[in-house]
Amino acid sequence: MEEPLDSWFKREILAHEGILMSFLSRVWSRRDEVPDIRQEAYARVYEAAQKARPQAPKAFLFTTARHLMVDRIRRERIVSIQAGGENDYLNVLIDEISPERRVSASQELARLARAFDRLSPNCRQVIWLRRVKELSQKEVAQRMGLAEKTIEKHLRDGARLLAHYMRALVPLDRTEDDEIEYEHRAHQAD
Amino acid sequence: MNTERTKRIDAAASAWLIRRDSESWSSVDQAGLEEWLNASTLNRVAYLRLELAWQDAARLKALGAGVPGDQPPSPGHWNLTPFFEPQPIPSEAVMPPDARPVYRERHSSKYPKMPRGLLSCARATNA
Numbered sequence: 001m002e003e004p005l006d007s008w009f010k011r012e013i014l015a016h017e018g019i020l021m022s023f024l025s026r027v028w029s030r031r032d033e034v035p036d037i038r039q040e041a042y043a044r045v046y047e048a049a050q051k052a053r054p055q056a057p058k059a060f061l062f063t064t065a066r067h068l069m070v071d072r073i074r075r076e077r078i079v080s081i082q083a084g085g086e087n088d089y090l091n092v093l094i095d096e097i098s099p100e101r102r103v104s105a106s107q108e109l110a111r112l113a114r115a116f117d118r119l120s121p122n123c124r125q126v127i128w129l130r131r132v133k134e135l136s137q138k139e140v141a142q143r144m145g146l147a148e149k150t151i152e153k154h155l156r157d158g159a160r161l162l163a164h165y166m167r168a169l170v171p172l173d174r175t176e177d178d179e180i181e182y183e184h185r186a187h188q189a190d
Numbered sequence: 191m192n193t194e195r196t197k198r199i200d201a202a203a204s205a206w207l208i209r210r211d212s213e214s215w216s217s218v219d220q221a222g223l224e225e226w227l228n229a230s231t232l233n234r235v236a237y238l239r240l241e242l243a244w245q246d247a248a249r250l251k252a253l254g255a256g257v258p259g260d261q262p263p264s265p266g267h268w269n270l271t272p273f274f275e276p277q278p279i280p281s282e283a284v285m286p287p288d289a290r291p292v293y294r295e296r297h298s299s300k301y302p303k304m305p306r307g308l309l310s311c312a313r314a315t316n317a
Binding site: 006009010014017032033035036039040042043046047106108109110112113116117118124125127128129130131132133136137138143144152155156157158159160162163166 | 196205213230246251266268270
């Protein structure tokens with residue numbers, strides 16, 4: 001029996017998000033569009049895999065992302081690729097920019113711990129109580145003396161931030177970092 | 191271009207994920223989730239992506255064994271040593287209080303831009 005598509009997709013496609021993000025960030029200068037390109041590539045790969053699962057999933061993912069970027073450039077007739085023609089960058093062999101690296105279980109755990117450490121103290125504790133101590137949302141709310149709505153918000157944000165932090169360890173410029181800090185402080189002042 | 195749409199889908203996906211994980215989840219909710227997932231492959235892949243992160247978060251249990259009380263270990267103070275076989279660490283000092291694990295150095299000031307609106311959980315690591 002064939003493995004369910006969703007679990008295949010997580011293991012063979014989503015597992016490459018870190019390297020995909022570093023590729024996209026390198027070749028696509030408008031950074032705020034990088035998550036759109038990533039999600040569109042995921043959607044196309046998923047739809048293709050519904051018909052037939054690709055033999056080389058990672059190469060297929062990168063090729064799909066590259067096609068999406070080329071499409072965008074053609075459609076908009078703009079040069080958004082960093083110096084050099086689009087082809088110089090986009091035709092680089094995928095295996096050259098993303099050598100296959102086997103990530104061990106221990107490295108995975110260390111990455112998870114790093115991502116978790118970047119959450120705010122309250123968010124960390126909420127995720128900890130819910131996912132590690134396996135308390136219900138209500139119990140977490142009681143333990144922490146917070147409203148259940150607040151707990152839910154921390155859980156939602158925590159899931160999104162963990163997804164982001166675990167896979168997107170790409171350097172960026174200072175201004176964006178400042179923006180994160182600014183919003184974080186604004187929230188703490190509430 | 192579709193930046194706002196991507197953020198909107200991501201926010202909706204996280205709301206479904208957390209609701210499904212709650213005690214009040216019903217078959218009506220399940221039908222609603224399936225309808226939402228089937229409405230667009232963009233919805234589905236956003237959901238799967240967060241679900242994977244959420245499943246990964248449960249693996250913190252492997253690091254939480256023996257941590258008492260309600261509080262997780264302080265940032266950086268994880269006992270990762272059982273998972274790194276080759277270098278034995280002196281038993282009296284598994285993690286001195288002021289130890290900075292190696293990884294925090296790599297983990298400097300620069301990270302990709304965070305979608306706006308979900309920063310209540312973001313922590314400024316390098317103020």
